[in-house]
Amino acid sequence: MNDETTEIREILPQELAERLRRGERPVILDVREPEEIEIARFPGATPIPMGEIPSRIAELEPDAETVVLCHHGIRSAQVAMYLARLGFGRVANLRGGIDLWSATVDPTVPRY
Numbered sequence: 001m002n003d004e005t006t007e008i009r010e011i012l013p014q015e016l017a018e019r020l021r022r023g024e025r026p027v028i029l030d031v032r033e034p035e036e037i038e039i040a041r042f043p044g045a046t047p048i049p050m051g052e053i054p055s056r057i058a059e060l061e062p063d064a065e066t067v068v069l070c071h072h073g074i075r076s077a078q079v080a081m082y083l084a085r086l087g088f089g090r091v092a093n094l095r096g097g098i099d100l101w102s103a104t105v106d107p108t109v110p111r112y
Contacts, residue, residue, distance in 0.1 A: 006079040009092040011067055013101040016094060026065040031079045032098070040058045040098050050057045053082065054094035060086045065102060069101075071112075 001053060019026070032044035037047055048056050050070070061068065066088060068076040073096050078091040092099070102109040 008077060008084060010073075010077075011092045012095050013105045014074070016067060016101075017105045025073055026067045027061065029060070029066055029068045029076075030098075031068060031070050031075055036071060036078070036112070039100065039112045042101070042109075043081040045069065049081055053079055055083075057086065062086070063090070065090040065092075067092050067094055069097050071097045072099050073097040 002069070006076040016026075024077040028042060028045040030042055030047045031053065032047070033049050044086070046059075048059065060083070066080075066083065068080045070089065071081075073093060076097060077093045080091045083091045096103075097110060099111055102111045
């Protein structure tokens with residue numbers, strides 16, 4: 001999934017939180033494993049583990065704004081690049097993942 005020529009937009013947790021507060025509703029794609037999601041949920045996210053993305057791509061809308069998240073932002077950046085290469089034009093990576101979200105936006109989300 002690595003392609004160093006593809007630039008993916010990143011969104012900071014604070015920016016996403018503000019947009020959600022304003023009522024914007026991008027698709028939040030959580031690419032962590034089910035056991036990780038059990039520890040720290042992102043409300044309203046669509047859970048599809050990274051390894052299942054190719055076989056479940058039809059569940060996603062290429063024209064929808066999509067914010068991809070994982071634990072620290074590494075896997076989600078790879079998935080965001082993959083989606084962009086498939087023609088998803090409005091994809092962004094949640095910088096720092098659920099960990100930075102917990103540290104800067106919602107401390108009730110457990111860190112692991």
